Amino acid sequence: MEKVKIGIIGCGMISEIYIKNTKEVFQNLDVIAVADINLDSAKARAEQFGIQKAYSPEELLADNEIEMVINLTIPTAHAPICLQALEAGKHVFVEKPLAVTREDGKKILELAKSRGLYVGSAPDTFLGGGLQTCRKLIDDGWIGEPIAASAFMMGSGPESFHPNPDFFYVEGGGPMFDMGPYYLTALINLIGPIKRVTGSARATYPERTIKSGPRAGEKVPVEIPTHISGVFEFENGAIGSITTSFDVWGSQLPRIEIYGTTGTLIVPDPNTFGGPIYVKRQGEAQWTEIPLTHSFRENSRGIGAADMANAIRTGRANRASGALAFHVLDVMHAFIDAAEKGQHIEISSGCSRPEALPMNQPTDFLA
Missing domain, CATH: 3.30.360.10 (Dihydrodipicolinate Reductase; domain 2)
Structure with a gap:
């Protein structure tokens, strides 16, 4: 199965384990570029992991070789970067939360649907x-x-x-x-x-x-x-x-x-x-x-992106999906809304339980 070419935007603390796992665990992800608003941070990560391209975010989004963006920016930048990446025709996997507001979360899902693109979001620890x-x-x-x-x-x-x-x-x-x-x-x-x-x-x-x-x-x-x-x-x-x-x-x-x-x-x-x-x-x-029955027992951050890359290649639904992430975002806001209003809040969003991983799931996600 052909690897999915990845660009990572956001070279802070969490980016290290994501990139490390693409090199050592998830062989269906090929990180070909990294970017950060601080270009020195991008260059440092690129040098650390032998990645050829160190970009500004705008340069990365303009690179036609990149199929999927992993968005590791701070929460307030999640929605703007996701929307820009989708506008550029790229699939997006974003760190949690999907967005800061429900409105921005909806925009991400609607744009992805209209463009026929995948959206995924952390956390992927449930995998x-x-x-x-x-x-x-x-x-x-x-x-x-x-x-x-x-x-x-x-x-x-x-x-x-x-x-x-x-x-x-x-x-x-x-x-x-x-x-x-x-x-x-x-x-x-x-x-x-x-x-x-x-x-x-x-x-x-x-x-x-x-x-x-x-x-x-x-x-x-x-x-x-x-x-x-x-x-x-x-x-x-x-x-x-x-x-x-x-x-x-x-x-x-x-x-x-x-x-x-x-x-x-x-x-x-x-x-x-x-x-x-x-x-x-x-x-x-x-x-x-109870002994563990499934793989991915160590720090496997990026497994959601790897599952999404597999989904892109095979046409199935991804597990750490945008719909799941939006439902979580909706519920979190509802707790705050309920506290402010002193009442129950009905949740209008919905999602399906993600498909369980098989016990024999290969750790490289190539199968």
């Missing part, structure tokens, strides 16, 4: 060995019918480790938009789409102090909620709850638990690709750790 094993356990009936789920992402904020955390505290940031996509995408993959939500939200601290790098000690203003709790209903009738927070100094809560009619499933951190996974079934006294 990892851990969450795909959980999917198989649920689909095979290990815990019966899922009736409820709980999810917790509790932390003290990225300013403790990120040298430039400003974008985490403006629109499109915060714990829900930064980390919520991992949890909501995992839950939709495991149980199905969401039909109704409600929630409460607050911003505890008016500013944050950068703790590392050359800007250490600098204050960052907070413009978005930093502690969000929500309750939601899946289309199949299951009930979920989620809390995402940048205001918590310590927690021993689980990441995700799924409760079924005949058992409980403890799901691994959805920001990772491996385990551990535990099940306790009706009548059992102890938890049982």
